[in-house]
Amino acid sequence: MSLKNYPRVADWLTTDGDSLLIHTGKVDIGQRISTALVRIVQEELALPLLQIGIAPVRTGHAPDEGITSGSNSIEHSGRAVASAAATLRKHVLDMAIAQHGGDRADWVLEDGHVQRAGTNLRLGLVELARDLPPDLPVDPDLPRHVPGAAPAPDMRGISAMVQGRYTFLHDLDLPGMWHARRVSPPHARATLREIDQTALDKAQVRGLHVLRDGSFIAVAGPREWDVVKTATSLGLACTWDLHGGLPEADVLAQLTAATAQRFPVVNGTPQQAPVPDPLPAPDLSARFERPYQMHGALAPSAAMAEWTGERLILHSHSQGIYPLREAIADSLGLMPDQVDITHVPGSGCYGHNGADDATYETALVAMALPGTPILLKWSREDEHAWEPFAPAMAVQVDASLTDGRITALSAEAFSDTHRGRPRPGPNRAGPAKLLANRFRADPLPPFVAPPNMGTHAGMHRNLDPIYGFAEIRLVKNLVQNLPHRTSAMRCLGAVANVFALESLMDEAAQTAGTDPIAFRIAHLTDPRAIAVLRDLDRRLAALPPVAEGMGRGIAYAQYKNAMTRVGMAVDLSVTDTAEVRLDRVTIVADAGRVIDPDGLIAQLEGGVMQAASWALHEEVTWDRNGITSRDWDSYPVLRFDNVPDFDISLLEDNALPSVGAGEASPGPTVAAIANAIFAATGLRLRRMPFTADAITQAALAL
Amino acid sequence: MGARRPVSLRLTINGTAHDITSDPDTPLVYVLRDELKLKGTKLGCGLEQCGACAVMVDGKLVLSCVTPVEAFAGKNVTTIEGIAETEIGQRVQQAFVEETAAQCGYCTSGLVVAATALLVDNPAPDRATTKAALTPHLCRCGSHPRVLRAIEKAAKA
Numbered sequence: 001m002s003l004k005n006y007p008r009v010a011d012w013l014t015t016d017g018d019s020l021l022i023h024t025g026k027v028d029i030g031q032r033i034s035t036a037l038v039r040i041v042q043e044e045l046a047l048p049l050l051q052i053g054i055a056p057v058r059t060g061h062a063p064d065e066g067i068t069s070g071s072n073s074i075e076h077s078g079r080a081v082a083s084a085a086a087t088l089r090k091h092v093l094d095m096a097i098a099q100h101g102g103d104r105a106d107w108v109l110e111d112g113h114v115q116r117a118g119t120n121l122r123l124g125l126v127e128l129a130r131d132l133p134p135d136l137p138v139d140p141d142l143p144r145h146v147p148g149a150a151p152a153p154d155m156r157g158i159s160a161m162v163q164g165r166y167t168f169l170h171d172l173d174l175p176g177m178w179h180a181r182r183v184s185p186p187h188a189r190a191t192l193r194e195i196d197q198t199a200l201d202k203a204q205v206r207g208l209h210v211l212r213d214g215s216f217i218a219v220a221g222p223r224e225w226d227v228v229k230t231a232t233s234l235g236l237a238c239t240w241d242l243h244g245g246l247p248e249a250d251v252l253a254q255l256t257a258a259t260a261q262r263f264p265v266v267n268g269t270p271q272q273a274p275v276p277d278p279l280p281a282p283d284l285s286a287r288f289e290r291p292y293q294m295h296g297a298l299a300p301s302a303a304m305a306e307w308t309g310e311r312l313i314l315h316s317h318s319q320g321i322y323p324l325r326e327a328i329a330d331s332l333g334l335m336p337d338q339v340d341i342t343h344v345p346g347s348g349c350y351g352h353n354g355a356d357d358a359t360y361e362t363a364l365v366a367m368a369l370p371g372t373p374i375l376l377k378w379s380r381e382d383e384h385a386w387e388p389f390a391p392a393m394a395v396q397v398d399a400s401l402t403d404g405r406i407t408a409l410s411a412e413a414f415s416d417t418h419r420g421r422p423r424p425g426p427n428r429a430g431p432a433k434l435l436a437n438r439f440r441a442d443p444l445p446p447f448v449a450p451p452n453m454g455t456h457a458g459m460h461r462n463l464d465p466i467y468g469f470a471e472i473r474l475v476k477n478l479v480q481n482l483p484h485r486t487s488a489m490r491c492l493g494a495v496a497n498v499f500a501l502e503s504l505m506d507e508a509a510q511t512a513g514t515d516p517i518a519f520r521i522a523h524l525t526d527p528r529a530i531a532v533l534r535d536l537d538r539r540l541a542a543l544p545p546v547a548e549g550m551g552r553g554i555a556y557a558q559y560k561n562a563m564t565r566v567g568m569a570v571d572l573s574v575t576d577t578a579e580v581r582l583d584r585v586t587i588v589a590d591a592g593r594v595i596d597p598d599g600l601i602a603q604l605e606g607g608v609m610q611a612a613s614w615a616l617h618e619e620v621t622w623d624r625n626g627i628t629s630r631d632w633d634s635y636p637v638l639r640f641d642n643v644p645d646f647d648i649s650l651l652e653d654n655a656l657p658s659v660g661a662g663e664a665s666p667g668p669t670v671a672a673i674a675n676a677i678f679a680a681t682g683l684r685l686r687r688m689p690f691t692a693d694a695i696t697q698a699a700l701a702l
Numbered sequence: 703m704g705a706r707r708p709v710s711l712r713l714t715i716n717g718t719a720h721d722i723t724s725d726p727d728t729p730l731v732y733v734l735r736d737e738l739k740l741k742g743t744k745l746g747c748g749l750e751q752c753g754a755c756a757v758m759v760d761g762k763l764v765l766s767c768v769t770p771v772e773a774f775a776g777k778n779v780t781t782i783e784g785i786a787e788t789e790i791g792q793r794v795q796q797a798f799v800e801e802t803a804a805q806c807g808y809c810t811s812g813l814v815v816a817a818t819a820l821l822v823d824n825p826a827p828d829r830a831t832t833k834a835a836l837t838p839h840l841c842r843c844g845s846h847p848r849v850l851r852a853i854e855k856a857a858k859a
Contacts (some may be wrong), residue, residue: 161798161811163795299808
């Protein structure tokens with residue numbers, strides 16, 4: 001996809017002084033893509049790290065690679081940069097031969113040079129690359145260079161991070177810059193009736209600017225703390241019309257076929273067709289549930305904006321600067337080329353968080369204050385209450401067993417949309433998905449997403465089991481008009497789907513009286529999946545037996561049925577007070593050719609930690625007056641006191657393509673934890689999170 | 703709001719004295735970041751719940767996002783920018799680099815400061831002690847296992 005739109009070597013690699021500059025449309029969101037791209041160029045061209053740079057990701061300059069999401073960066077940008085580098089490699093070698101003779105076998109790439117073996121003839125690689133034709137097309141079919149033993153680069157930015165010198169968006173500081181904060185409504189349905197004039201006067205006396213556009217309110221001023229305090233007092237000075245408040249009914253109970261748009265799913269793809277009948281008299285039948293959960297980025301969203309009178313200069317930690325540019329331009333009646341967005345890192349990003357909304361809101365403030373750069377930050381409470389949540393989801397699984405094998409499986413997923421990003425589309429879909437447009441004077445109605453009919457997309461990602469069951473019935477159930485705005489969060493539907501399917505596999509293995517790894521292998525045909533599970537089995541066999549009172553849970557999944565394969569075991573115990581204590585996580589993963597092994601392991605570990613937090617702690621709560629999980633006390637997450645030991649091994653094969661890994665481990669983590677709780681206690685937990693309360697309730701229900 | 707007049711006070715940050723004038727209720731983190739341009743200390747919650755804003759005050763770990771700046775007058779504040787002044791701080795930073803103990807890096811300043819404060823207090827903490835010491839600190843990317851390894855490495859170095 002990336003190469004199709006940007007077919008020239010110069011789209012991806014240019015010379016910059018003595019260096020090669022990598023151009024990418026994918027942004028660093030904590031997943032180390034820039035480090036991986038540097039590694040690809042380093043390996044392909046034997047170039048010293050000092051000679052490799054990465055261009056800023058900026059609209060009008062960087063290739064438009066859409067959204068940095070879906071574990072696609074290595075397959076999109078990585079493949080494009082690798083092919084561009086391979087093409088460059090071939091051509092600089094050709095140039096050396098043309099200038100100095102010999103044939104291909106006489107020349108090697110070494111330490112930034114093209115060297116004629118056995119001579120002292122050394123030509124600078126970057127120097128040669130400067131003379132490449134500017135329209136040289138990337139040859140996507142050139143063989144990749146087999147990596148040598150060059151030491152892997154440190155993660156980009158790590159030295160600056162440990163010294164506090166790494167610049168996050170929140171750290172930008174321009175002369176004359178003003179700070180800004182939103183004054184947030186109590187909830188999404190509220191509209192502003194009035195602001196007490198005394199509070200507005202006070203703000204004015206203090207030299208602050210209050211922007212009021214319908215029910216969207218923000219305050220800006222030169223001193224940040226002044227702005228923070230004034231935003232708080234203005235919030236107290238607002239009177240809101242509440243329009244009945246938020247609906248309080250149990251959302252999980254509303255996730256039913258009766259309220260859904262229903263689509264059978266065949267080979268991972270939803271169909272416009274009648275839904276097949278349920279399995280008659282299944283042997284196993286269970287429903288699995290996940291509440292609304294949040295990204296909960298460590299840094300609340302932020303953006304910087306300046307309106308010059310003609311151009312809107314934005315800095316954003318959005319995952320998709322090009323789609324965001326379209327949505328903002330459309331919202332403000334500007335031409336897209338009047339809007340210039342540069343990506344600057346925010347804190348870790350796990351999907352569609354508040355970044356896009358904050359960027360637009362900062363632009364609104366900047367448009368009101370031409371010539372003044374505005375740095376707007378959401379508060380912690382803003383982030384917790386207003387980011388687009390991961391939708392609440394339910395998965396109903398039914399299975400028939402014959403002679404110890406699953407012969408028929410039905411899986412039905414139910415949720416609201418996982419796709420709320422401000423992408424352009426019919427009915428001004430881009431602007432309709434920017435939060436502030438619901439509150440401005442001429443509000444746009446909330447966006448209602450059409451069903452996502454893509455393969456392994458949205459809610460039905462990983463609904464299709466990778467196991468070879470004789471009969472499979474899959475249904476996607478899109479339920480809308482639920483209380484909260486939802487969008488993409490790491491793994492989308494794969495979290496609940498893998499939780500459900502791998503819990504079912506565990507239960508079926510137990511029913512069949514078979515070892516859970518052997519049971520899975522018996523239903524698999526993919527040799528790489530089998531190799532992963534066999535290796536996991538060997539590693540577990542080498543461990544001491546699971547101690548008394550501990551439980552071990554197994555899970556296997558291949559993200560999107562196409563990316564990294566992960567086999568996992570979680571060992572844990574459940575305390576007398578029903579708290580889950582994580583002890584050990586053993587992972588075997590196959591991501592094909594591995595570019596940055598430590599980066600891959602970091603993604604697998606990080607995915608386990610985040611998913612363990614989802615599994616054990618996280619749940620968005622609300623009442624009619626608004627979101628009640630508004631900080632880290634009311635929305636608890638996993639902390640350092642419950643970090644397991646890790647043993648992660650990679651089955652590498654340089655002959656295989658590299659596949660994405662950023663979302664490979666969370667799904668199996670939730671399932672392995674649930675299965676381990678069963679092993680430790682005999683309790684099947686089927687609703688996330690598995691809190692002490694939930695475990696106690698399950699025990700009482702026995 | 704703003705009922706009190708700005709005060710002048712002297713802060714000692716990383717060994718350097720700064721005379722500043724500020725609203726007395728301004729939390730220290732805003733003074734560090736906005737007035738002194740020491741951007742290494744991060745704001746994550748403003749509620750003392752996440753640890754991103756950790757600094758050391760007279761050798762002890764303190765969160766800087768709530769307590770007003772006037773409470774720090776006359777005390778020695780060490781921020782992430784001053785952590786390398788001590789040998790333990792350097793060891794911690796080095797170990798974080800070697801273990802790649804960060805993903806996005808937003809929690810890293812606070813964790814490096816916390817790890818340094820821990821090792822100043824206890825040169826050889828066991829893992830349970832380290833976990834307990836870091837529990838006020840959030841990391842949302844899941845760099846926890848690396849952070850624990852880095853601290854153990856720094857302690858042994």
